[in-house]
Amino acid sequence: MLAWRVHRNGEPDEVMRLTETAPPVPGEGQLLLRVRAANINFPDVLLCRGQYQVRPPLPFTPGVEICGETEDGRRVIATPALPDGGLAEYAVADAAALLPAPDALDDAEAAALLVGYQTGWFALHRRARLQPGETLLVHAAAGGVGSAAVQLGKAAGATVIGVAGGPDKARVARELGCDTVIDRRTDDVVAAVKEATGGRGADVVYDPVGGDAYQQSAKCVAFEGRIVVVGFASGTIPAPALNHAMVKNYAVLGLHWGLYRTKDPAAVARCHEELTALADRGDIRPLISERVPLKDAADAMRRVGDGTTTGRVVVLPAPEGEPR
Template sequence: MKALLCKEHGPPENLVVEEVATPEPGKGQVRINLKAAGVNFPDTLIIRDLYQFKPELPFSPGGEASGVVDAVGEGVTHLKQGDRVLVMCGNGAFAEQIAIDASRVIPIPDEMDFDIAAGFTMTYGTSHHALKQRANLQAGETLLVLGAAGGVGLAAVEIGKLMGAKVVAAASTQEKLDLCREYGADETINYTEEDLREGIKRATGGAGPDVIYDPVGDKFAEPAFRSIAWNGRYLVVGFAGGEIPKLPLNLTLIKGAAIVGVFWGRFTATEPKVHQANMAELLGWLKDGKLKPHVSKRFPLEQGGEAIRWMMDRKAMGKVLIEI
């Protein structure tokens, strides 16, 4: 089978597509013929040895995918050959096949498109967990989303609106902000053309946001946090902007605000029942047409490195997929 391989840590241009051995499912595992895989920001880090999880070289990046069960290992009873599934794997999804623990595989309905399944779990799962469990977002509150047109950002806009919040979307281009409007944003801030603090003041009538969803970090973190409302919750989701910010902690005292970490991967492992309930709610919303995942770009497996570069250069709007 073919796989996109990271053989040495470095930029996505170093990745290569090679023939590798077909994986055999062990006890408790299934083998899946993959149809599509989602590209996510952690993929840009793991290939450069900058992520908290560090697989041994060589490895294939890609943390989520969809496909069809091809073979079933000993002891697996809830999955069978031919089942349509989505896969959460951490890495290994940028390949034609994967063997993985059956506990990390979820059946999907026949009407669910493989592209939607491949790019749904990580972005929507992260944003749903962040807003529901970590921020306890309430109807009528104001939610500010930084990097709002990216994968997790656009999901946060959509879910925040569904939860009854007033949503303020901040992004770097008008094209991205127009997309955020389509997904429910009430107000927008172009932070390449407008000072972020002034934009927040304008968009919130001076009150500030109750919840800030921040997957960007870098230079936007401090001005955003300085604008937060009393008793606000600042969600630390990631650092797509590059630099990990250092916030003056006296601001938490002055604002009566909380800085809350969001580590969705750890959450799914330590609170699996809550995660399963979250996924059930999300899939229910999807089935009811309340969520409409946006796929902006598709790449073939042979151009997987270009897909990761597209993500690194912050060109993604919604989901970027690798079709296999």
């Protein structure tokens, strides 16, 4: 089979090599999956750089989220077991963690439903307890993680303010359904949030960026608001001023979705049922900006790492519906 392999850490397009190799062998409790589509996540970039919290042994194949097909023909969503990730024609995954791919979504959309949407659902509903009528502020609203949060916020009945970088991404955020869009490159984010909320601020802030975005959030979060930290795409991990949180009466919440897979796997399954129902109703649909062939995965990974893409970039080992 063909698979992208990383033999040393560095920037994705410099260290990834497309290689002919034997299919991975499933271990105990695992299944071999034919990869129908593989979604590129920012953690894949960090894996290549050696900066992720999990560091698989070299060489490894990146790709932490796929839509695959079992040997008996079931279409499933999975997180492949590293070091044999999803940027390949075949991958292996734990059988107990497989989730059925919703019929309402095609392969590329299904491949993008797991990590970003589960993260968004747990962050907004389990951690922040977002309520209908509240205001949700989403940083990087046109990105893969942010676009999922925008859709989930609208589905929950929230008023959504999206922050994006540049006119093209601002346009995407509007098309996603944001009630207010702020261009961080030209607008004063804090002042714009205060204006949009009548001075009150955002009830819930969804922050996959960190750095300056977190500092802005702390200045425009509402009384008894909640800031949910889900990542640090900016590369800067903020150091919250806890005295500020105390004086202003807001909460800073962390969300590491992967922990639920080991601590409360039943909650992951219930979340998937809810996401499937939302997809069936048309309330959510992953934003797929590009569908690229396997040979172009390294270049696509570089662009995801550079932050120049919108929504999700999905790798198709073969065109959908065609045999390999």
